[in-house]
Amino acid sequence: xxxxxxxxxxxxxxxxxxxxxxxxxxxxxxxxxxxxxxxxxxxxxxxxxxxxxxxxxxxxxxxxxxxxxxxxxxxxxxxxxxxxxxxxxxxxxxxxxxxxxxxxxxxxxxxxxxxxxxxxxxxxxxxxxxxxxxxxxxxxxxxxxxxxxxxxxxxxxxxxxxxxxxxxxxxxxxxxxxxxxxxxxxxxxxxxxxxxxxxxxxxxxxxxxxxxxxxxxxxxxxxxxxxxxxxxxxxxxxxxxxxxxxxxxxxxxxxxxxxxxxxxxxxxxxxxxxxxxxxxxxxxxxxxxxxxxxxxxxxxxxxxxxxxxxxxxxxxxxxxxxxxxxxxxxxxxxxxxxxxxxxxxxxxxxxxxxxxxxxxxxxxxxxxxxxxxxxxxxxxxxxxxxxxxxxxxxxxxxxxxxxxxxxxxxxxxxxxxxxxxxxxxxxxxxxxxxxxxxxxxxxxxxxxxxxxxxxxxxxxxxxxxxxxx
Amino acid sequence: xxxxxxxxxxxxxxxxxxxxxxxxxxxxxxxxxxxxxxxxxxxxxxxxxxxxxxxxxxxxxxxxxxxxxxxxxxxxxxxxxxxxxxxxxxxxxxxxxxxxxxxxxxxxxxxxxxxxxxxxxxxxxxxxxxxxxxxxxxxxxxxxxxxxxxxxxxxxxxxxxxxxxxxxxxxxxxxxxxxxxxxxxxxxxxxxxxxxxxxxxxxxxxxxxxxxxxxxxxxxxxxxxxxxxxxxxxxxxxxxxxxxxxxxxxxxxxxxxxxxxxxxxxxxxxxxxxxxxxxxxxxxxxxxxxxxxxxxxxxxxxxxxxxxxxxxxxxxxxxxxxxxxxxxxxxxxxxxxxxxxxxxxxxxxxxxxxxxxxxxxxxxxxxxxxxxxxxxxxxxx
Numbered sequence: 143x144x145x146x147x148x149x150x151x152x153x154x155x156x157x158x159x160x161x162x163x164x165x166x167x168x169x170x171x172x173x174x175x176x177x178x179x180x181x182x183x184x185x186x187x188x189x190x191x192x193x194x195x196x197x198x199x200x201x202x203x204x205x206x207x208x209x210x211x212x213x214x215x216x217x218x219x220x221x222x223x224x225x226x227x228x229x230x231x232x233x234x235x236x237x238x239x240x241x242x243x244x245x246x247x248x249x250x251x252x253x254x255x256x257x258x259x260x261x262x263x264x265x266x267x268x269x270x271x272x273x274x275x276x277x278x279x280x281x282x283x284x285x286x287x288x289x290x291x292x293x294x295x296x297x298x299x300x301x302x303x304x305x306x307x308x309x310x311x312x313x314x315x316x317x318x319x320x321x322x323x324x325x326x327x328x329x330x331x332x333x334x335x336x337x338x339x340x341x342x343x344x345x346x347x348x349x350x351x352x353x354x355x356x357x358x359x360x361x362x363x364x365x366x367x368x369x370x371x372x373x374x375x376x377x378x379x380x381x382x383x384x385x386x387x388x389x390x391x392x393x394x395x396x397x398x399x400x401x402x403x404x405x406x407x408x409x410x411x412x413x414x415x416x417x418x419x420x421x422x423x424x425x426x427x428x429x430x431x432x433x434x435x436x437x438x439x440x441x442x443x444x445x446x447x448x449x450x451x452x453x454x455x456x457x458x459x460x461x462x463x464x465x466x467x468x469x470x471x472x473x474x475x476x477x478x479x480x481x482x483x484x485x486x487x488x489x490x491x492x493x494x495x496x497x498x499x500x501x502x503x504x505x506x507x508x509x510x511x512x513x514x515x516x517x518x519x520x521x522x523x524x525x526x527x528x529x530x531x532x533x534x535x536x537x538x539x540x541x542x543x544x545x546x547x548x549x550x551x552x553x554x555x556x557x558x559x560x561x562x563x564x565x566x567x568x569x570x571x572x573x574x575x576x577x578x579x580x581x582x583x584x585x586x587x588x589x590x591x592x593x594x595x596x597x598x599x600x601x602x603x604x605x606x607x608x609x610x611x
Numbered sequence: 612x613x614x615x616x617x618x619x620x621x622x623x624x625x626x627x628x629x630x631x632x633x634x635x636x637x638x639x640x641x642x643x644x645x646x647x648x649x650x651x652x653x654x655x656x657x658x659x660x661x662x663x664x665x666x667x668x669x670x671x672x673x674x675x676x677x678x679x680x681x682x683x684x685x686x687x688x689x690x691x692x693x694x695x696x697x698x699x700x701x702x703x704x705x706x707x708x709x710x711x712x713x714x715x716x717x718x719x720x721x722x723x724x725x726x727x728x729x730x731x732x733x734x735x736x737x738x739x740x741x742x743x744x745x746x747x748x749x750x751x752x753x754x755x756x757x758x759x760x761x762x763x764x765x766x767x768x769x770x771x772x773x774x775x776x777x778x779x780x781x782x783x784x785x786x787x788x789x790x791x792x793x794x795x796x797x798x799x800x801x802x803x804x805x806x807x808x809x810x811x812x813x814x815x816x817x818x819x820x821x822x823x824x825x826x827x828x829x830x831x832x833x834x835x836x837x838x839x840x841x842x843x844x845x846x847x848x849x850x851x852x853x854x855x856x857x858x859x860x861x862x863x864x865x866x867x868x869x870x871x872x873x874x875x876x877x878x879x880x881x882x883x884x885x886x887x888x889x890x891x892x893x894x895x896x897x898x899x900x901x902x903x904x905x906x907x908x909x910x911x912x913x914x915x916x917x918x919x920x921x922x923x924x925x926x927x928x929x930x931x932x933x934x935x936x937x938x939x940x941x942x943x944x945x946x947x948x949x950x951x952x953x954x955x956x957x958x959x960x961x962x963x964x965x966x967x968x969x970x971x972x973x974x975x976x977x978x979x980x981x982x983x984x985x986x987x988x989x990x991x992x
Binding site for chain 2: 154178180322353396449461463467468469470472487489491492493494495496497498499500501505508509510511512513514515527528529530531532533534535536537538539540541542545551553554555571572579583584586588589590591592594596597
């Protein structure tokens with residue numbers, strides 16, 4: 143289609159209707175889903191650029207990684223110097239995002255490596271990886287492995303770190319996020335088009351199935367991302383989780399048993415492209431500081447591993463979440479921004495006990511997607527939500543709500559029950575290969591029985607990994 | 612009081628820890644628990660099971676209120692007492708109150724006890740079951756029988772399976788079935804669902820019983836029925852029957868609430884009615900009955916069952932396609948029993964219980980066929 147556009151630019155400008163018809167062929171309109179009306183969307187401005195004194199590298203950011211430490215306290219590192227590697231695949235390196243000195247190796251129970259803290263020297267020196275465009279798959283692999291960006295490739299099924307020995311069926315990139323208060327990719331990466339293009343070109347060499355690239359239909363006319371070439375593009379519309387790459391895969395090319403696909407976040411595609419274009423590792427990103435408890439929700443430029451305290455001030459009784467409220471991880475006020483995160487959400491801890499909450503006819507401060515309450519009367523309203531569970535855990539009773547927020551061709555409740563039962567065969571049948579916990583995150587939200595669906599799915603996936611290994 | 616007791620005494624290690632389920636139940640009844648999310652999504656919807664269940668109770672209120680009035684009305688008509696509206700309602704209210712009390716006291720006591728044994732929080736499912744049972748049993752059922760039926764259904768149909776959410780059959784219906792099969796002598800025949808006297812002034816008058824429209828139609832056909840009750844009588848509910856089931860209007864108000872809030876599946880309601888109408892129509896043209904098919908909807912417990920009992924999300928089919936099949940079969944079976952069964956003229960209870968049993972099978976078929984279809988699609992893709 144892109145080629146077509148080059149040959150007939152005038153035609154397209156005059157007759158946009160025709161363009162739309164062509165696009166329709168790769169159109170994905172998802173009807174199910176839910177946009178959680180949360181207060182605190184980040185204003186489109188950068189309020190601060192953080193030059194962190196210390197950054198943390200956390201092996202826990204990468205699922206499936208068993209780290210082997212390559213440095214010791216006191217070692218000097220540059221941006222791009224290896225800090226730890228994967229034990230099973232020692233060629234997969236993880237590198238420091240800044241230049242400085244290894245300050246501390248943080249270990250937890252059973253000496254589990256939790257983080258490596260690097261004290262930045264402020265010189266911003268980088269390892270030079272060269273600006274040669276990698277010519278083939280091996281060159282791309284080598285570059286990614288050495289720069290520490292291999293960890294950016296997520297392999298499905300199971301959502302683990304990609305295996306360098308495999309050739310995936312295809313690579314999927316979603317250029318937008320529909321998660322609550324997610325960073326606006328147009329604002330964050332709109333100026334990085336050249337890097338994204340270089341990244342896409344390189345990734346395309348790793349697979350024969352092509353790079354699938356989805357664009358948000360709602361902003362199709364304004365987003366720069368529809369200019370990305372050498373991709374199989376898809377125009378996607380719908381409520382959350384329409385922006386989730388997993389949901390898109392299940393509609394574009396469902397994963398069969400034995401197949402693997404890789405997914406890469408747009409942020410990481412840009413980082414890969416940046417290394418190719420400049421020869422230097424630069425993971426600097428615009429981080430959206432969001433949420434009802436954020437004093438001034440806006441963007442902050444920071445590195446992964448930056449201490450939360452340097453990004454934003456956190457008051458007492460506020461939970462700091464790396465990522466969005468559905469899938470993010472609790473970082474804590476003393477935590478560090480994760481490798482994949484470009485969002486921090488601040489939420490009040492909801493320990494207050496509301497008198498007769500469930501029995502009140504109206505609860506204007508509490509959102510509910512269920513029509514048992516009256517949130518439907520105020521569709522545009524944003525809510526000052528907190529972390530209260532709003533009920534006690536129960537057995538499953540209402541289960542249709544799961545289907546209403548899962549725009550995939552699966553039966554969520556059957557998959558969930560198969561995971562609970564640890565029944566491998568049923569989990570396979572009901573589509574465990576296609577989902578990650580994030581794709582069913584909304585089930586957590588809507589469940590009146592207050593089950594932790596994501597934790598159940600995650601446990602099921604862990605069992606699959608163990609049994610199928 | 613609950614919160615003063617809370618620290619220490621009822622917490623783990625406290626002297627009265629064994630009572631914690633009960634205390635928690637009252638405590639969380641008054642105030643939303645202060646629990647915060649630990650895993651998964653950090654924010655949660657305001658909905659919880661308490662709200663879902665109370666919605667069903669609210670939906671049942673019109674039927675219950677009308678039922679109380681109707682108990683008084685039928686008594687007044689039968690004994691020619693000439694009561695006014697409030698008198699009728701008050702009489703019905705007094706007749707129903709002991710049933711509600713027994714149903715809730717016995718049911719909740721068992722529910723609390725078993726939650727205590729399991730060490731779990733008390734589930735609010737019984738709020739609905741306890742309200743349903745008095746509405747579907749004869750108003751003059753002896754209270755000890757009711758207590759026995761409630762105990763049986765809560766213990767053997769709910770708790771042994773693991774409590775609300777785990778049961779296979781609708782507990783309220785099983786309570787009714789228990790009465791029906793255990794004490795047929797006090798519950799059988801055409802006068803089953805009619806209130807007998809409880810009025811002191813009529814102490815020495817012989818008990819008179821009025822037959823339900825189903826029984827009249829069963830014995831005498833359309834002409835006998837028309838002679839006694841018009842279609843509109845049955846539509847509004849001025850007929851003898853179980854307390855909750857007589858008024859189509861009141862039930863439809865409840866149905867509206869359930870469908871609007873999304874608590875019950877409209878697919879089950881619609882398909883059940885469709886099934887009943889179809890078989891009723893076949894019966895009519897086949898000569899099994901003189902009644903037009905829509906009469907099946909306004910007589911007996913058909914509509915009440917379709918709206919409130921068949922749609923119980925725990926015991927119904929869970930897949931959307933399955934709900935169509937499940938509902939249709941309930942409606943069809945209920946009318947089949949009505950038309951082609953010489954002994955027992957009401958089939959709704961048994962139809963729902965039977966389909967409760969088969970709901971997992973229906974779901975299994977739906978899910979398996981969906982998986983096969985998907986496997987084919989993925990293969991060709």
